[in-house]
Amino acid sequence: MKNWRRRLVVSLIILLGLVSWDTVSAQAAASGTTGSASYTNTSGTRLIGFTGYTLSNYIQFSAVSANNVENNRVTKYTTEIYATVDSSYKVLNTSNFTFSKAYLDVFDPNGKSLLTGTPTYATVSGSKVTFPTTKQTLKVDLSKLGTKALQLPIYVGVSFTPTVTNTDGSAMWFAYGFGKFSGDATVQNALADVTIDQVNASDQQLTGTAEPNSTVSVTLTVDGADQTFTAVTGADGKYTIALGKPLTQLGNPSNVTVTESNDMGDTKSATASVNQSYPVLSATNSTLTLTPDDLTDLTNASDATVIAWIVKQAGIVAKDSTTNAIDSDATFNSTTSGLADKLAALADGASLSVPIGATSNGTAAPTPLTITITKDNGTLKFTSVSDTLDYGSLQVPSKTTLFAPASAVAVTIADTRAAGSPWTVTATASVLTANDGSQKQLNGQLMYVDSTGAAQSLTSAVPVASGTRSKGVNSVNVTNDWATQSNTAAKTGIYLQAQPNIYTGANGTTYKGTVDWSLEDTPQQ
Template sequence: MTTTVGSDGTYTLNLGTALGSLSSVTVTEVDEVTGDNGTATATVTPKKLNITSSKTAVDVYPGDLDSLTSDSAVVAWLVKQAGIVATNTDSATDTITYATQETGLASKLSALAVGGSTTINVYGKGSSGLQSDAKTITVTMRDGTLSLGTPPASLTFGSLTIPFKETLYQPTSSWNIVVNDTRKTGSTWYLRATATAMKSATRTLSGNLIYLNGSTKQVLTNTSVTVASGSKVAGKTATTATSDWSASKGILLDVQPSVQVDSYSGSVNWTLQDTP
């Protein structure tokens, strides 16, 4: 391409898309009167999207594999887990998508043994045609875990009238006991509960905390009872084990008519197991 130097000594060369894959550009200036000439060479630096990540390593659990069944699903999961963000500093409206040159990512993750790792390179692509460098993310397989969420600090049955006959009372709020499970789909869990006697400063309540399931009533005082059970559901890592509790199912307060007026309290101890 050629251009003419202006009287002010400046010039413009509009290279357009002619650079292609060139690594440098050389400009030659010629004085048409004297024939003197000189050259200058500049390195070509292609414009790229910026890319950052909040993490360079993430953990994957057996339960995650249920939804990671394609390369696109793995890339989307990695972008979220590692906090990958690509931006075009020249255009806030550039639409960014993410990809990787690698294939078979789902199979690669499924083949990992517990403690094994692999790396995946994710880059951003803009609707402008620009692309970012790749971010290398290390993915390590961890053993699935079964854990209990934080139970409510306290629950109350409110102020009750002494009944004329044995009566069951529900708490004034929900138990909301959450089971966290990152094991493989179908793995079972069992939630057990035991309770202390309900006492005041001077006496013991005439009654107990019980687990009711239809017509079956089990006393929890000093006895461990299975109050919920289930199994790992694909794509789900948290389950509210007490979501179906009602007036006919769940932990209730069983009060006898011989109860005396007082303020009573007790505690419930929870145990989460992977076997009955």
């Protein structure tokens, strides 16, 4: 009698177009088992629809159950819902359109279908749809229950489309709920409050506390799409939700909401503001050259020493993202280890890319800098050679005489090789020829005189300077303090050896020639 009376009331209310509901209870079913679940009948909750399209008669369910229930409730492990349409209320009717197709469905609060299997279509006849009264198995995916992606209530109802289509020809789908699985306010209130530790925009994880052994989740919107990250709290209620990337790369939200949920979808949430102040790294040089001197300084150095060298050479600074102020106390780091050995192993011209991160005021920089270091074994080359070696106007001597040049000759070399690397400069002089067209050759030659006063003809190559590179010294004037006509104290230099009987023409003659300089990376023989 009690059941009959309840059905009679529902029938009358439907005819009046109002809303009513019944709660169907069952004996408690253990988790992982199939059984009835607390379910409330509703009278035509339209979840998705279009203006002007109405139903004049609703269906009703006589029984609804599910698998993997707990405490009379569906869970995130539920994969099947069993629904039986009441034989007295098995027809959907409409007065202003005709049906194309219809079937039983399961929805989230927004009318999104949760079915994973193929639906069983009802019998359509114009403006009437008749549903079978045998139990139907609706396969569903409730695995995200309790997250932003799937909240209670969950509706059981009907999806249908009329024969009329949208202007683009697509089907007009409707979603109506005729019953729902709801949350339990008592259980929800009993859940422990969610706490969230301080959140920085550079963080790659969220931490805090919630109900022990519950699921916690956060949903972030990245490029218009939601991404949900979950974790399970420990027995002490603590959680760590790994994000995989800094929040700055996950939509850079101004706040985050962490939601805890039990298996039945009861939830509690907390929201925390995101500290937008974080270090931003910049560098004046993103590519560095590793010289032999640098390599000497960094031999067997610790990673901290190498990182400090990179930071200094690259001009790396950490600036606050909100104030742009430089933090001179920022600490720098790298995910690459064994840096000194890796640099030493580089071949000439090879490069090593090193990511440099930083922490400022306890907050890590969300985006590291990549500095590329290229090894250069150094070079040895001339940087300048005087255009002229001038001996001025000379009187023809009565005997063989050596004359120093009128002005100093400047020959400099650049050497950036490893300390101790040898070098030798040699010189070769051509025959001096009169410049008056007579093609007369000078009765004499250019000679190199060393510091002991010993003279050598430059008709063939003669070493005139040699040495080894000193650390930190990249330039050498190899003719420094050579003898000139005004610097008679010096002995070393290139002298003009003049002999008697030099052709001078009628009023004196200019002689010209060339001196070839050669630089070699070998010691003087």
